[in-house]
Amino acid sequence: MTELEGHGGELALAALRARGVEAMFTLSGGHVFPLYDAAHTTGFRLIDVRHEQSAVFAAEATAKLTRRPGLAVLTAGPGVTNGVSGVTSAKFNGSPIVVLGGRAPQMRWGAGSLQEFDHVPVLAPITKHAATVTDVGAIAADVGAAADLALAPHRGPVFLDLPMDVIFDRARSEITPPAPPAGGEADPAEVSAAAALIASAERPVLIAGSDVYAGSAEQALVAAAEALRVPVFSNGQGRGCIPADHPLAFARVRGKAFKSADLVVVVGTPLDFRLGFGAFGEAAVVHVVDSPSQKAGHVTTAAAPVGDLATILTAFADYTGPRADHESWIASLRDLEDAARSAELDVLRADTDPIKPARIYGELRSVLDRDAVVICDGGDFVSYGGRYLDSYTPGCWLDPGPYGCLGTGAGYAIGARVARPDKQICVLFGDGAAGFSLMDVESLVRQKLPVVMVVGNNGIWGLEKHPMQAVYGYDVAADLQPGLRYDDVVSALGGAGETVEKPGDLGPALRRAFDAGVPYLVNVLTDPSDAYPRSSNLA
Known part of the structure; x- marks a missing residue:
């Protein structure tokens, strides 16, 4: 003091x-x-x-x-x-x-x-x-x-x-110095009951959310998954808490896993629209949260430990009671995951005119480092990023979260560059979202904060246009000026950039962006007819 x-x-x-x-x-x-x-x-x-x-x-x-x-x-x-x-x-x-x-x-x-x-x-x-x-x-x-x-x-x-x-x-x-971290101690009986449910389930899956990273629980997550032999999916900043190439990490078969699972363990994220409001077919639900305020009141859970997530996950890892054999379940999911990854290669390499958004992510996968910070600001375009980009390192994924607020991109980029001065920073913008914050490229330039920005430029509000057409047979207030040169805006503010219209030009453009050392925007003209295959119920 x-x-x-x-x-x-x-x-x-x-x-x-x-x-x-x-x-x-x-x-x-x-x-x-x-x-x-x-x-x-x-x-x-x-x-x-x-x-x-x-x-x-x-x-x-x-x-x-x-x-x-x-x-x-x-x-x-x-x-x-x-x-x-x-x-x-x-x-x-x-x-x-x-x-x-x-x-x-x-x-x-x-x-x-x-x-x-x-x-x-x-x-x-x-x-x-x-x-x-x-x-x-x-x-x-x-x-x-x-x-x-x-x-x-x-x-x-x-x-x-x-x-x-x-x-x-x-x-x-x-x-005064900071107060000791305040975190309630979970009920040991509730933790033991949850661990026993996971161990004895025939087909368990685990969802790791943002609070796993926020609570410094990523190592405990991996330890629990390995000890209990449970497949792990993730959302938000939970991405990367178990590396995407870990044998127990899965991403492409979430829907199939939920339909077949007999137990879904959700750790550190709400049971909101991103997880079907906690309705997983016939599966029982274990919900692990760090505070009573995060308990779901709309779902009946089989167990709901509340407390420090690292401590709870460590207790899961230390569980020594009876358990079922999960290996055939893991193997079946791995076969489906591998098949899904193989099937997506065609769209990631698609040589179409106009460019499909998936092709951009196929190219990004080859230039992003394992610890690159990926920032999402948009609708359909960045949804493809969530589908096709894998996360290997904790704390490297920034999306707007469940509030869904557009305009995060430039601010997140500024903060990410300050927090991670020596890492790749890549901002994924829908062209609509870019309009909220591109003026802050001047802030990046003036304060020497280089980042790479990729705009999926389809000239529409895709998240609204396609659904409105499906509901009403027409759309209004969903069009933007096609072909706008967002790269010229960045250049005018002191950065640099270029527009890409052909798939074969994507890779070289992205490499130039990461080598530039200044805020650099790759403005990719994409197919406005391409609609992200969204299946979740947002409300």
Whole structure:
């Protein structure tokens, strides 16, 4: 514990630095100048963007990749409200971000100061905690406690706003170390019962979700899968927690496995639309979560351990009771998986005009490193990425999550490059999604943050156009200007890029992109008639 005398910005950043926060993402605003002053004078990294949503998404990306709090600083009024979609995404994703907002001065509240707005009622429903700090002497303690809360299961965003007359004031405060991680201990009987169900099932499967990575449980996951001999599928940041080439890792036969399984074990992800709302045919369900708030109220489970995921999975691995032989089940799934992978090779190599989206992923597979960070921002186009790109390393997959918010791409790219300065960063954009955030390429260029962007450019909102045609026989509000040169936008902002129209040009273009050392966009004109074969019920 140390003492510090300083203004509110210095006290806030000192508390965050003590918790491993290393970067601030922001868009300049006078209400939060003391935070900038503190960053400037202490060498705290400051990254500024062109829209507040990108600041929040960048903070979320660092939180996801580092498993430490991410920090977004938003000026008062519209600065805060511009970040609301990003904060909501972090809420749905369980991402531990700290959002510090400016606020009009307390001493003149109600008189109509610039951007005078009470943010707290807006942020409260989408955060774990939202409050106004009214005393400069409380800033360090309140910010530190908020960051600790963001990291406590179930993780999520927190919000504090700091009135101008408070944050510009000075005080002497104690800077406390972070609180020990708060995680409830699972009921041993519930854990043992779940392990026994897995061991005795004839055809079990396990789904690993984002909280497996967030809870540093990836090694325990592999140990549990190997000890209990259970096939593993994954979603979200669960991807890569068991490498795609591990003998117990599966991806292509999820639907068939669910239909045939007699037990589905879901670890660290909600039983939401991505998993058919937890309805797996005749299979019993075991749902393992890190917090009581994550228990599914709409599904009857055979067991539902709640607690630290690494501890629960380690207990699964240590189970020594009676068990069924799962080898024939694993072998049958492996035969189906291998057959599905062989069958997809034709579409990954398809030499069509226009280009099919799958061909882009066939080419990407040959240039992406095993630990490349892949970022998804779009609908149909990035759904193909989820289908055809494999993940081999934990913490290398960033998608918008169940809230489905477009516009994450540039912000996630900024945060990913800050968190992983020496890794490949590849952003997958639908052309519709690209329109939300491409201006932040200027932020990437100006701050020397090279990334590769690939746009699947079919000139439509594909996720809406094809379903609307199926429902109504026509579509409206689903067309974009075909053939737009998004690469020219990136070049105009100081990066580089090119448009690709022929399948044979894809590989060389992608290699140039990864070798460029600047933000580089490969704009691929794709077939607008190609519709992703979506089978999940979104509602």
